[in-house]
Amino acid sequence: MATLNYPKIRRAGRWFDVRRRRLGMWAYTLNRITGIGLVVYLYLHLGVLSLLARGQSSWDSFVSLARSPFYLGLDVVLLAGILIHGLNGLRIALTGFDVGVRAQKALFGILMLAAAVALIAAALKIFGD
Amino acid sequence: MISMKMLEIPLQIFRYREGEPPHYDIFTVQVADTAHVIDAMDAVWATRDRSFTFRRACHHSSCGSCSLRINGVEKLPCITRVMDVWDGHAPVRLDPLRNFPVVSDLVVDVSAFFQRMSAAGMTITRSAEPSLPVSVDNLAVTGVLSRPVEVPESLSRFNRFENCIECAICMSACPTMATDEKFLGPAGLAAIYRARQKADNPSDVAHLLGLADGEHGVWRCHSAFECTAACPQAVDPAGKIMALRRELIARRFKVAARAAAVVPRTRNYSAPAGPTKHGGNGA
Amino acid sequence: MSVPHVIVVGAGSTGAATAHDLALRELRVTVIERGEVASGTTGRNHCLLHSGGRYCVTDRESAIECIDENMTLRKIMPDLLELNDGLFVALTEADFAFKDRFLEGCAACHIPARDIPVKRALAMEPYLNPATLAAVQVPDGVFEPFRFCLAFLATARRYGAVVRRYTEVTDFIFSGKSVTGVKVKDRRTGETETLGADLVVNAAGPWAGEIASKAGVSVPEVPTAGVMVTLDCRLNNMVLNRLNKPSDGDIVVPQRATSVIGTTSWTVEDPDLITIPPEHVARMISQGEQLLPPVRKVPMRAKMAVARPLIARSGVDAREVSRTFECFDHAADGVNGFITIAGGKTTTARAMAERVADIVCEKLAIAAVCQTRDVPLASYRLFYQ
Amino acid sequence: MENPFAEEPKATSAWLWQVFTGVGLVILLGLHFMANHFIAKGGLRDFADVVAYLRNPIVLVLELLFLVFVTTHALLGVRAVLLDFGFSESIEKRLSRALTVVGVLTIGYGLWLTWNIIR
Secondary structure, three states: OOOEOOOHHHHHOHHHOOOOOOHHHHHHHHHHHHHHHHHHHHHHHHHHHHHHHOOHHHHHHHHHHHOOHHHHHHHHHHHHHHHHHHHHHHHHHHHHOOOOOOOHHHHHHHHHHHHHHHHHHHHHHHHHO | OOOOOEEEEEEEEEEOOOOOOOEEEEEEEEEEOOOEHHHHHHHHHHHOOOOOOOOOOOOOOOOOOOOEEEOOEEEOOOOOEHHHHOOOOOOEEEEOOOOOOEEEOOEEOOHHHHHHHHHHOOOOEEEOOOOOOOOOOOOOOOOOOOOOOOOOOOOOOOEEEOOOOOOOHHHHHOHHHHHOOOOOHHHHHHHHHHHHHHOOOHHHHHHHHHHHOOOOOHHHOOOOOHHHHHOOOOOOHHHHHHHHHHHHHHHHHHHHHHHHOOOOOOOOOOOOOOOOOOHHHOO | OOOOEEEEEOOOHHHHHHHHHHHHOOOEEEEEOOOOOOOOOOOOOOOEEOOOHHHOOOOHHHHHHHHHHHHHHHHHOHHHEEOOOEEEEEOOHHHHHHHHHHHHHHHHOOOOOEEEOHHHHHHHOOOOOOOOOEEEEEOOEEEOHHHHHHHHHHHHHHOOOEEEOOEEEEEEEEEOOEEEEEEEEEOOOOOEEEEEOOEEEEOOHHHHHHHHHHOOOOOOEEEEEEEEEEEOOOOOOOEEEEOOOOOOOOEEEEEOOEEEEEOOOEEOOOOOOOOOOHHHHHHHHHHHHHHOHHHHHOOEEEEEEEEEEEEOOOOOOHHHOOOOEEEEEHHHHOOEOEEEEEEOOHHHHHHHHHHHHHHHHHHOOOOOOOOOOOOOOOOHHHHHO | OOOOOOOOOOOHHHHHHHHHHHHHHHHHHHHHHHHHHHHOHHHOOOHHHHHHHHHOHHHHHHHHHHHHHHHHHHHHHHHHHHHOOOOOHHHHHHHHHHHHHHHHHHHHHHHHHHHHHHO
8 A cells, every 4th residue: 555655855854843833842943953053153163263274364354354243243143052052952961861851841941041141141242342 | 401512613634545646625514512523523424525534443542543633733533622622713624643654534554653662562551550540639639549459359469551552643743753764752662661660571671771772762852842742641751761861871870880890891781770750650 | 175265344343353263264364344443333342341240130141151251361362451350339229139139140150259348349449439338349351442453353464364444345246146255445545346255254243234235135233322431530440330230321441541431322323423412421420420429520531432233132122132142144045155243242252253253164164163262362563563 | 573673772872972062062162152252352362362372271171172072062963963864774874984084074173273373
């Protein structure tokens, strides 16, 4: 009996589908989006750091460019990714050790609140300077 | 005669026939306001379209065969009241379970699910656990009955079926299952947990923990807890996955400690682990 | 001569057990089922593994079948049963007066029954009505009807049987006055085909009459519906029965985390679509409350109704109709190669299968004996693999 | 019957490492951010500042630890995403090996860069 089956490539994208899902699914999807974003950033960052090996002038000209408001905005986005991924990671780590499993939703809420507060504080600092 | 209010309820049903593109059909059927969704499905089949296929058997959440998605969320139509999922206007949408090949309409091929349950090897019966509510005034209260429960002379202990009815709802709700075809899945891992609790022989325990520790075992779980939220039987598969993780981690450290000692390096899992905190109300 | 091919119509408990028996006798078997396994009467079952106690006064033939099969099923499907025994409980003076006849009936049917002190009964069943006057313990049990059928079919398949679900019989093929096969339609694809058979067994439960009519014969069956109510928690460890003749709402069967109260009885026209009368549900609650007073306090989880395939006896009320089974060889009606197995209960499905398989073998002149009393069943999970 | 799920590799270690590095990164990233983007004047160090900073042995050790943690954590994460594609076991093994190579190269590049800066 032939069946209706979806190709693997379509399966692989299903983690993105949060329709009709609950909080934990949003946590997972957010974690993955930020995770992938951070990997991309990591390699961009490592690439940019190669300027350090080219000597003082190329690095310092990059630094002056990076102090523009556009780059500072990107920094805030980066920080948001790090906070979401890092703090949600703490939830995954704790529940993985069988700690706070029943309170995982509340845990996620508290951690994301902490992320938001930290992000606002950091943004004020970044743009305040 | 108790008066019975009848409803005209529209159902938007996923239809699929081999070789044809899937589509939705809308049927309006008459059911009592106290009816469950499965009664409405029955009415579609009996009065509207005899070619409509779906799975069902017990109509009271014991067999686990009728599981599907109602308005996108995994449910058992036999215990879901029509009034709880219908807003009074828009059709109630019925889709087959996710993550399983669709055979026809709402029928999916659940062999992948039963392969996992067979691999876990959990027996369907369990014994010696109190199964009666402590308080009937507040069913959420858990604990020990104030009156002691005696076991009939002819028996050594009471026994009962496991909570898991093998409805596969958790495997449909699981986002890891959505992408990783080889994942053992929430029910499979919860069954491993229960089988591990029942196992009294160290080699069985080692085998079960080995399964859970595989490349597509407990560590693939993304901690979305969708399975526990969707489970109609309060099996709490995610809780079981986390309990297995804890035991595996504890054993990993024990093995490491033993390897560091003078004792020759070994992968022996023979030391029985203490009872885990989910022990009381297993799958 | 090639191995004869038998088609079994229906994959409820009777059809599943029949396919299993015939397959073990090394016949070629094809099961035709229009829906999922156990999607008819068997599925919506009270899940009671009868000790026979329920029938030992009014219907001894059924009671003896029940206790025999109860013991056999414990052997062949030990992992598929909740075995906590059952209590017959007297709540009124009339119930109490029934006790002696009940114990006598149990003794006559060889049902091990034990008159136990009320205090002990209440210690075993904390939610039992404290006004209980007497309690008799019998070896009742609980099964899971769906898995019951899957286990028989999985085993049958191991012996070569073929199970075709979502396939319905549309017509019979004749050669003269003999049935030589059936026309079937796959409900999933709409495709029709003809299957040849040396013999067709009609095990369609309350739909047996409908199937028989396609072959031009009739079956004296009365589809009789019953309502069952499932509670959202388990209130009893053991099966609880009223110590009296079978009547509405006189039994509460516990299963998994639920208790199921049953049942009522009324004759239905169309077994395909049964509307649950709300007064029957209310009656289940008020009757169940007598055995277990907290019944009204716990939410209802599900309610169900299904037609039972009772065999009609002229001038007899549905409650009085024997719950035993009967084989109809339609050769008596002028149609060869077609047998209907009707009546019965899931508890006695294996015995029904043995009887019909004996007749099948006799008609096909095959000397094969029944083996189903001793062969343990395969895991029901294998059905889907 | 053949059991399709009976496989040997023990995945506890990978997960534990992911958690260990994850927690480590939360701490190290906190320090990294503080030191490089908040304490540093204008949010970024200029060249001379970077060189001086990295020549502090404590900083050097922390930054190298950061390099190892972030690389392994990132690549284990990539592996988790790749496992979701349901590739065959042999491809999965090859992907794991490829990711190991990428990890070694990344850490090697980081070490080379650091050496270039502080020598």
